[in-house]
Amino acid sequence: MEKSKDLLKYEFKKQLREIQAVKGRATELISLYVPPGKRVSDVTGYLRNEYAQSSNIKSRTTKKNVMWAIDSISGKLKTFREVPPNGLVFLVGHKAGSGDQTVPVSFVIEPPAPITTFLYRCDNHFYLEQLEAQLLESEVYGLIVIDRNEATIGILNGRRIEVVKNFQSMVMGKHKSGGQSAVRFERLIEISVHEYFKNVAAIANEKFMSIPELKGVILGGPGSTKVYFTEEGYLHHELMKKIIGTFEVGYTDESGLRELMQNAAQALADLSLMKEKKMMTRFLDELRKPDGGLAAYGEAQTREAMQRGAVDTLLVSEAMEKIHIEYLCPKCGRKGEMMLKDITHVKCPDCSAEVTVQKQTDIVNELYELADKYGTKVEMISNESEEGEMLMKAFSGMAAILRYRTVV
Numbered sequence: 001m002e003k004s005k006d007l008l009k010y011e012f013k014k015q016l017r018e019i020q021a022v023k024g025r026a027t028e029l030i031s032l033y034v035p036p037g038k039r040v041s042d043v044t045g046y047l048r049n050e051y052a053q054s055s056n057i058k059s060r061t062t063k064k065n066v067m068w069a070i071d072s073i074s075g076k077l078k079t080f081r082e083v084p085p086n087g088l089v090f091l092v093g094h095k096a097g098s099g100d101q102t103v104p105v106s107f108v109i110e111p112p113a114p115i116t117t118f119l120y121r122c123d124n125h126f127y128l129e130q131l132e133a134q135l136l137e138s139e140v141y142g143l144i145v146i147d148r149n150e151a152t153i154g155i156l157n158g159r160r161i162e163v164v165k166n167f168q169s170m171v172m173g174k175h176k177s178g179g180q181s182a183v184r185f186e187r188l189i190e191i192s193v194h195e196y197f198k199n200v201a202a203i204a205n206e207k208f209m210s211i212p213e214l215k216g217v218i219l220g221g222p223g224s225t226k227v228y229f230t231e232e233g234y235l236h237h238e239l240m241k242k243i244i245g246t247f248e249v250g251y252t253d254e255s256g257l258r259e260l261m262q263n264a265a266q267a268l269a270d271l272s273l274m275k276e277k278k279m280m281t282r283f284l285d286e287l288r289k290p291d292g293g294l295a296a297y298g299e300a301q302t303r304e305a306m307q308r309g310a311v312d313t314l315l316v317s318e319a320m321e322k323i324h325i326e327y328l329c330p331k332c333g334r335k336g337e338m339m340l341k342d343i344t345h346v347k348c349p350d351c352s353a354e355v356t357v358q359k360q361t362d363i364v365n366e367l368y369e370l371a372d373k374y375g376t377k378v379e380m381i382s383n384e385s386e387e388g389e390m391l392m393k394a395f396s397g398m399a400a401i402l403r404y405r406t407v408v
Contacts, residue, residue: 006380007368010318012112013135014362016128022095022105024124028065029093029105031127032073033119036087040080047074050120065094065102066122076108087115091126116160141268142208142217142239144200145249145256147225148193151200153207154257156218161257164207169196201234208239216242218267220249220260244268279315279379280387283401294402297395299339305406306367309374313401314367319383320397322363327355339363367398 022029034043051070057063069092076090089109094102113134121127143154143161153164170192208214217239219226226246233240247263249256286293294312296305305311322339327346329335331353340346346355371378381388391399 004368004378006378007365008112009135010364010380011362013318014321015107015109016131016135019091019107019126019131020128022091022126024093025096025102026059026062026065027122027124028062028069028102029095029123029126030066030069030073030090031119031121031123032088032090032092033115033117033127033130034083034088034090035115035118036083036085038083038087038118040077040082043077043083044074046120047077050122054122061102068104069093069122072104072106076106084110086111086113089115089131093126113157113160139215140211140213141215141244142204142211142242143257143260144204144217144219144229145226145252145260146200146219146221146229147223147252148196150252151196151221152253152257153200153204154254155207155211156261161254161261163254163257165203166253167196167200169193197229197232197234200229201236205236205239209236214242216244218244218247218260218264220247220256220263221252222248222250276379276381277385277387279313279401280381280385280391283315283399284387286401291405294405295400296402296406297399299396299398302398302400303370305400305402306370306374306376308406310402310404310406311371311374311376311400312403313377313379314371315379315381315391315399315401316364316367317381317383317388317392317397319392320364324361324363324366325357326359327357329353329355 032043032047047070051067051074054063054066054070057066072092073090076092077088080088087110089107089111091105091107091109093105095105097103109131111131111134115130117130119127119130141156143152143156145152145154149169151167151169153166155162155164204217208217217235219230230240230243230246235243245264245267247260247267249259249263251259283295283297286295287297289295296302296311302311302314306314322341323343325338325340325343325346327336327338327348329348329351332348332351334348334350334355336349338346343357343360346357347353348355368378370376381391383389383392391397
């Protein structure tokens with residue numbers, strides 16, 4: 001099964017939460033961020049120098065653990081002939097254990113989006129800012145800031161803004177003379193403005209139309225020019241359908257693109273939640289019908305409907321972090337299955353002895369596999385809206401919109 005974007009994001013977020021919980025007793029946790037394009041040999045040389053420097057650490061235990069971490073990263077780095085397209089992140093060291101003990105930890109991550117900066121840090125925690133930033137929506141939007149003198153076209157991908165082109169209009173200023181000369185100059189100015197707008201739109205059309213995953217277009221600028229540019233239809237008609245809004249910004253250069261994103265942030269946040277709200281509203285409308293409609297909820301009922309192939313769309317809460325385990329009790333011999341959030345020290349229901357976990361599967365991964373088998377669409381629902389909270393609290397994080405009614 002090829003993993004969907006939502007499932008990859010869920011797995012990345014889950015792994016990041018695990019890493020965020022790691023704390024060291026001393027400066028024994030190394031964070032190494034390697035951006036794409038960086039030569040492996042250069043990173044190896046850098047680590048060799050850090051290894052030599054670590055011999056100066058006064059604490060014997062800390063020195064030993066840091067040198068172990070650098071050795072471990074160097075060994076893992078040798079398995080790569082070149083840095084992958086999105087870069088590499090190594091998070092290696094010793095975390096605090098019970099008593100005075102420390103426990104080795106090691107994470108090697110190929111991030112979902114490119115790493116932008118080389119970083120090496122040795123501290124009592126991992127540096128995760130670049131990875132945490134990638135949890136934000138990575139949807140792609142076209143950006144235009146424009147007035148009669150200047151325009152800048154850009155692309156927003158997650159939090160990264162790429163400048164496509166900056167234009168200087170070269171439009172003549174207002175003519176102060178009167179009479180026919182003034183009318184002629186005004187006409188020439190308007191022709192220049194029209195050609196300038198056409199040139200801006202031509203580049204925007206070419207760039208934005210070549211992005212299949214483009215979610216929308218956002219325009220900004222001082223005054224009314226941005227509105228005129230939008231309403232006069234300079235952009236391609238398909239892009240016109242994707243315009244999210246126009247926003248007031250003070251600048252039309254690269255800084256204007258950043259200001260545009262700040263001013264449009266709430267509109268984008270609302271947009272990303274609209275799809276989730278729509279799906280939850282559809283489910284609740286079905287549930288409110290006297291016969292229960294085309295709705296199922298809760299783990300048992302939803303799984304039963306899925307195994308019958310009756311589920312059209314599965315709604316899964318991002319907050320539903322459960323592990324499906326198969327276990328064996330070494331004391332009484334009982335075999336069974338459980339759904340748990342924490343699988344450390346699981347007790348046997350019969351004799352209370354600690355069981356042996358024979359198999360474990362993340363429940364969300366399991367649901368995606370089941371959905372793939374029956375052609376069911378899966379929608380991950382965040383916990384950031386009222387509807388998302390309701391899915392988790394009232395329906396145990398799982399609900400379904402059915403293709404047909406079932407008796408469960």
